[in-house]
Each structure stands twice: as structure tokens, then as C-alpha cells.
Amino acid sequence: MISAVMPTYGRIDIAFDRGEGAYLFTADGTRYLDFTSGIGVVSLGHAHPKLAAVVAAQAAKLWHTSNMFHIPGQERLAERLVANTFADTVFFTNSGAEAVECGIKTVRAHFDAVGDPGRYRIICANQAFHGRTLATISAGGQDKLLKGFEPAVDGFDHVGFGNLNETRAAITDQTAAILIEPIQGEGGIRPAAEDYLHGLREIADEYGLLLFFDEVQCGMGRTGKLFAHEWAGVAPDVMAVAKGIGSGFPVGCCLATEHAAKGMVAGTHGSTYGGNPLAMAVGNAVLDVILENGFLEHVVAMGARLMSGLEAIVAAHPAVLAEARGRGLMVGLACTDDPKPLIAKLRENRLLTVAGGGNVVRLLPPLISGETEIDAALEIIDDSCTQLGKLGEGT
Numbered sequence: 001m002i003s004a005v006m007p008t009y010g011r012i013d014i015a016f017d018r019g020e021g022a023y024l025f026t027a028d029g030t031r032y033l034d035f036t037s038g039i040g041v042v043s044l045g046h047a048h049p050k051l052a053a054v055v056a057a058q059a060a061k062l063w064h065t066s067n068m069f070h071i072p073g074q075e076r077l078a079e080r081l082v083a084n085t086f087a088d089t090v091f092f093t094n095s096g097a098e099a100v101e102c103g104i105k106t107v108r109a110h111f112d113a114v115g116d117p118g119r120y121r122i123i124c125a126n127q128a129f130h131g132r133t134l135a136t137i138s139a140g141g142q143d144k145l146l147k148g149f150e151p152a153v154d155g156f157d158h159v160g161f162g163n164l165n166e167t168r169a170a171i172t173d174q175t176a177a178i179l180i181e182p183i184q185g186e187g188g189i190r191p192a193a194e195d196y197l198h199g200l201r202e203i204a205d206e207y208g209l210l211l212f213f214d215e216v217q218c219g220m221g222r223t224g225k226l227f228a229h230e231w232a233g234v235a236p237d238v239m240a241v242a243k244g245i246g247s248g249f250p251v252g253c254c255l256a257t258e259h260a261a262k263g264m265v266a267g268t269h270g271s272t273y274g275g276n277p278l279a280m281a282v283g284n285a286v287l288d289v290i291l292e293n294g295f296l297e298h299v300v301a302m303g304a305r306l307m308s309g310l311e312a313i314v315a316a317h318p319a320v321l322a323e324a325r326g327r328g329l330m331v332g333l334a335c336t337d338d339p340k341p342l343i344a345k346l347r348e349n350r351l352l353t354v355a356g357g358g359n360v361v362r363l364l365p366p367l368i369s370g371e372t373e374i375d376a377a378l379e380i381i382d383d384s385c386t387q388l389g390k391l392g393e394g395t
């Protein structure tokens with residue numbers, strides 16, 4: 001008999017009752033160190049006192065009005081995102097997939113508005129992940145996303161991630177944009193090289209294409225800059241954001257330059273919930289914390305501590321681990337084989353992590369994690385690799 005909850009997830013047999021900072025607790029009080037952050041979402045940790053207070057105060061005042069009316073919190077968050085990024089304008093959504101969808105529509109509407117509606121195709125990367133709606137699984141392009149849901153939405157071409165020659169070769173007179181994640185997340189924490197990002201910007205400018213970054217996972221301070229593309233100094237024309245911006249409250253947004261957003265005029269796009277007063281109170285409070293002096297520097301320092309510890313662990317356990325890679329607190333630990341036994345062992349030792357493509361264990365700690373949490377995680381990872389290694393010898 002089918003379960004009451006539609007069985008689309010393979011779930012781990014644990015439920016949590018409460019959280020505090022980087023820790024989660026089951027109802028019987030067992031404590032886990034949470035290096036999943038709800039898959040890169042709970043950027044400020046669980047039950048952050050400032051966010052809890054902001055939600056309670058806004059909940060007692062006003063939740064929702066619809067976008068028929070002005071929403072001052074939305075205007076404020078949009079202005080602050082504009083002031084801190086390449087963008088001139090922002091559309092608010094409830095999720096990452098909707099933010100990417102808005103970006104796809106922004107691209108198509110741009111070429112329609114400039115009188116070139118035949119240009120609608122978007123070049124995407126292999127192993128990409130952009131969400132689970134029909135258009136975003138088509139942009140992701142992987143068989144495992146599309147299987148059973150075909151036909152794919154038309155308009156997405158795929159080339160090797162990091163491959164500028166393939167990107168150039170895929171351009172036709174129907175190409176409108178290039179869409180990539182500056183660090184592929186689900187694909188296994190694969191950072192784009194800086195020259196690749198520069199090359200994409202040059203190609204986009206040469207052919208009059210829009211450059212579209214999906215920073216749903218790598219944005220909002222995760223890498224130690226507000227957005228990951230800032231490390232390379234390459235700005236997109238359109239960008240999707242979600243996950244960390246609500247720290248667990250569903251918020252997403254699509255940012256664009258004025259030029260890119262030329263077609264997004266009144267009546268063209270909408271969302272009932274997107275940008276409602278409750279969501280915007282949370283988004284503004286999250287941004288307050290991330291923009292505080294020293295916050296991003298803390299992420300850089302903790303990322304460096306985590307990475308140097310992991311590099312030593314990789315060197316000590318070559319039979320289990322192949323490589324540690326990533327930026328800031330977006331880190332992938334590539335295993336020599338299937339990562340599931342290591343993830344299960346880490347969980348047994350009370351550290352929660354998440355799988356990624358290419359035999360990768362993803363470490364996505366809350367950005368508020370300190371030396372204590374980083375060091376505790378490193379110790380568990382080291383011990384777990386030792387325990388796995390011993391198992392391997394015994395069989």
C-alpha cells in the first residue's frame with residue numbers, strides 16, 4: 001500500500017525534534033552535529049535567536065497580503081540585494097527551482113522584447129542541477145532527473161562543465177544564454193575554474209548572450225563571499241538564489257540587470273506567496289547577519305580550517321578518500337568508492353552529511369559553525385575512516 005506521504009524520497013530512519021546552532025536533537029535527546037544544514041539551507045544554524053524573534057514578531061503582525069499591494073519588506077530586501085550585487089532588480093520566489101524558472105523566463109522574455117524571439121535556447125552543463133520542475137529538470141538534463149517525465153521541455157543544450165570549446169561549438173542563432181552553477185552542488189561540489197568563468201563572460205559578450213548563474217546552493221555567504229562568482233570577479237546578467245537566503249524559511253529570488261530584465265514587465269510573471277511579508281522579514285534578518293562585519297571572514301577562516309584538516313585526513317586514509325575540494329563551507333569529500341558506507345558510519349558517529357554526484361560526501365555546515373564544531377567534525381571523519389578501513393581489512 002502506498003504511504004500517506006508520496007514515496008518520492010529515500011529517507012533515513014531518524015526524525016529530529018529540535019535544533020540549536022549546528023546541532024540537531026532527536027526526541028530521546030541524542031545529539032547530532034549537522035553538516036547538512038538541510039542541504040545548504042540553514043545558513044545561520046537551527047533556532048537562531050534573532051531569526052526566531054523576527055519570525056514571531058512578524059507572525060503576530062502580518063503574514064501575507066499578495067503581490068496586489070506594495071510589500072515594504074520586499075522593497076527593502078530587493079534594494080539591499082541590488083546594492084550588494086551586479087543586479088538592478090529582483091523577483092521573489094519560494095524555492096530554488098522557481099528562482100531558476102524565473103531566470104529562464106527572464107532570458108526568453110529579454111530576446112522577445114529586443115525583437116529576437118527565435119533566440120530561446122540555453123546552454124547548460126553536464127551534471128548540472130537546477131531543481132525539479134519540468135523546465136529545471138530539462139535544464140539539469142541528467143537522465144536520473146528526466147527518466148519517466150519525458151518529453152523534456154525544449155530549449156536546453158548540454159556541454160561539458162568547464163569546457164569552453166564545447167560551449168562555443170554549441171552556440172547557434174537560437175542560443176540566448178549560458179546557465180551554470182559557479183560551484184556544482186548536487187553534481188559533487190565541482191568548482192568552476194576562474195578562467196572558465198572569465199571565458200564564459202567573454203563568449204556571452206561576443207555573441208550577445210545572457211550569462212545566467214545558479215547560486216541557489218553556493219550563494220548567500222556559503223563560500224565566504226556573498227556570492228561565489230565574486231571570487232572570480234565575473235558578474236552574470238541573471239542569477240538564481242534560494243537555500244541560504246531564508247535559513248530554512250522558504251525564500252528564493254531571481255536577480256537580473258536592467259538590460260536582462262527588459263521583458264519582465266507588469267503582468268508577465270507572478271507568484272502568490274513569493275516575497276510575502278513573513279518571508280521578507282526572515283530574508284532581511286538573514287541578510288543583516290550575513291552582512292555583519294566579520295561574518296564572511298568567519299566563513300573563510302572556518303572553511304580554511306575544515307579544508308586543511310580534511311587534506312590531512314585524505315592523506316592518512318588513501319584507501320577510503322581520494323580528494324577534498326570546494327570553497328568556504330561548501331566542501332566535497334570524494335571517496336575512492338561508493339560514499340554511502342562512509343556517510344552511514346559518520347551518522348553512526350553522530351555527524352550528518354549528504355551525498356553528492358561522483359562518490360562525494362558533501363559537508364555543508366551552518367555558516368555560524370565555530371572551531372569547536374569544525375574540529376569535532378574532523379575528529380569524527382578521521383575516526384570513521386579508520387573504522388571503515390578496519391572493516392575493509394577484515395573482509
Ligand SMILES: *Cc1c(COP(=O)(O)O)cnc(C)c1O
Nearest residue numbers: 095096097129130131185216217
Ligand atoms: C537545491 C538547488 C536548486 C533547487 O532548489 P529547490 O528549492 O529545491 O527548488 C536549484 N539549483 C541548485 C544549484 C540547487 O542546489
